[in-house]
Amino acid sequence: MADGSPKKSTASSRSKARSGTDLDLVDIEHRVPSRRKGKPDYEVIIVGAGFAGMGAAIELQKNGIDSFVLLERAKDVGGTWRDNRYPGIAVDISSFVYSFSFEQNPNWSRVFAPGDELQRYAQRVAAKYGIYPKTRFGVDVLKSVFDEDLHLWQVHLKDGSMLTSRFIISASGGLIAPKKPDIQGLDTFKGRVIHTGYWDDHYDFTGKRVAVIGTGATAVQMVPELARKVSQLDVYQRTPIWVLKKPDAEIPGWMKSTFRAMPLAQRAVRFVADALTESLMVGAVLYNRQIPGLVRWAESGGKNNLLEQIPNDPELREKLTPKYGFGCKRPTFSNEYFKTYTRDNVELVTDPIECITEDGVRTRDGKERKIDVLITATGYKVFEKGNLPSFEVHGRGGLELGQFWEDQRYQAYEGTTIPNFPNYFGMLGPYALTGSSYFKMVENHSVHAVRCIKQAHKTGSTCVEIRQGPHERYFTDIQRRQQRTVFVNHSCSGSNSYYFDRHGDAPMLRPSTSVEAQWRAKHSPMSHYHFTRAEALASTEA
Structure with missing residues (x-):
């Protein structure tokens, strides 16, 4: 295992709501607001319309933030449960736990629901909470570049076009890049x-x-x-x-x-x-x-x-x-x-x-x-450059996030924010996933991101960035906690596990209880962040 001390960076359609699986989606027509200097197309761009992206969108709406769009490479919501359809696919966490806490499903057929039910659940959530009209399907994100003068993210799409936003929520997921076996012939x-x-x-x-x-x-x-x-x-x-x-x-009818x-x-x-x-x-x-x-x-x-x-x-x-x-x-x-x-x-x-x-x-x-x-059945790329995130993210001084993690170890404050990458929130970040349910991580990180965005609005700020000190203290604490986990103490060297990265770290699971993770999402100090306003905007607002 690598040592536990953090390393600093050198640059330190219109859509139809779906009630089942056989309704067709048509392309969504979008009218992007006129682009003025310093005025983004959207306040928030969410990359990915799986459960993580939908959870972030729902939290934004709940807090009155409606200027956002979800960019989804596929033709429907659902992410992993849309893409994976192999025989026997099902959740391996109880269905009672594997769902949004605010939108529980009383109609699961089994304690461990089959995959097609998870996809239908995703579609129902998207329809109920108005996700479909907010989503652009068939859109692939190539890279995002932070404009340090205007405090905007320039999101470049693979079709050659570009969108801008004040904030980015990266929800592209971890299990989206199947790994091809390296076998001769x-x-x-x-x-x-x-x-x-x-x-x-x-x-x-x-x-x-x-x-x-x-x-x-x-x-x-x-x-x-x-x-x-x-x-x-x-x-x-x-x-x-x-x-x-x-x-x-099987869950009996009387229980449903x-x-x-x-x-x-x-x-x-x-x-x-x-x-x-x-x-x-x-x-x-x-x-x-x-x-x-x-x-x-x-x-x-x-x-x-x-x-x-x-x-x-x-x-x-x-x-x-x-x-x-x-x-x-x-x-x-x-x-x-x-x-x-x-x-x-x-x-x-x-x-x-x-x-x-x-x-x-x-x-x-x-x-x-x-x-x-x-x-x-050789799995997916997880904590590997080019997968998390699934697109290039260029922060201050051109620093690229994937390369930063490749060089300096996977690290993020509370699993979601990184110094030198302002206004950026990752949903599945290093040491982010709580042990009992993916949905807890989604809800926690959505709350954390929206708290930061609301604080920026409250203070008239255009830039939110985690301070280097709190980030380093958090990463040091994470590495200290890792010393008590099975990854360090129980003969993992022969496991060939995707939990481990090239550094020998195990950045998938957060070494804490989900109760602690939830409390910190709601109460971590906003003083741990820099809130500033772009000087370049002063002349445009005068």
Whole structure:
């Protein structure tokens, strides 16, 4: 692991509201305000219309800030849940927790809802809160450049046009850039190659010989579904995954009716589910040094799940047992994944891959397995340059955010703001994600950003920038807290986890409880920020 001290920077359509999945979207017509010197097209530009972007937009509206636009590269809202459609996709956090606190859904079909229900939920939220008319679909952001004289962000689009805004909220998400496996011969394969992030809904797998590369959380959901259709399924495992029993069940009609009639009942269920999730994810992973027994308990649960599903094959169980600590790599839940490897048409391959041939996959032991389809379940780029953020962000002195993080380690005050990048708020930033739900991070960062924007309005400021001192103290505290997590204390070196970046840091999860994160979002001192007004605006306002 790298040391815990922070490093300073050297430059220190019109749309139809949707009630289901089969309503067509048409292009939105936008009338951008006339551009005057110092007057932005929008007060706020939000990049991305997944749950993070929608959460930010809703918080802006709630606080009377209506001059904003969402820029979305795809043709609908939903982000990850719009793009991922592989067989078996579902949430791996309870549905009761995985939703906006202010817009809970009483109609989930299961405790762990399938992916299409999450997408429909996104569409309903977008329709109810007026997100569709505020969104420009099919728009790709190339880069954003901060104008230091006018305190504006110039947002350059890939079609050659440009928009300006006072503030940017980057909500482009973390799981948007599928990672292609670096395997010799991949481009020579004559069959079909499908990445789980670019699923082909129309391809018929019935009777096909299929290889899956990767055994992360996606494969855990997908492999049992594929095994029922294909003639042969070869699953290539580099690193096994911790899999706990899935406390899933169909939600009965009477419970849904109760939730609709008595929202307080659903909030109570959410509270209990949240507390259980927080205890496991935060207690075991982030407080590993203080509560080591909780990790051992989780590992015992994973091994028991494996034993129950594969009682008669100790050699197979050994191959599927992780050699790293629980929490080093994203764990998941399944009651079917392990037992799938006992089927006659499924083989777990742990020999390293030598190359992809024209007809199949050859491992280093010299064996070649013929296939018709190659599925790469190899995950996404996460904390890597070019992904977070997904577009270039040039702050003061031309300093580029992705390069700054690449050189100086991933760091951001409260996971959202960075010195030398004024008026910029990241939704999924370093050490931002709280353990129990992505939605908590979204709501917290939305509140934090809007507090800053409102304070700027109140003081007549055009520039909001986190001070270097509070930022450095915060990052130092984060690194101190990391020393008690599973990432430092529990043999993570062999996990091949996307939690870790090139610096050896684990900037995905925030080392704190979600209660603390929420309190700080609402109460962190505004005195930690510089609030200034552009001198260049004085002459235009005289």
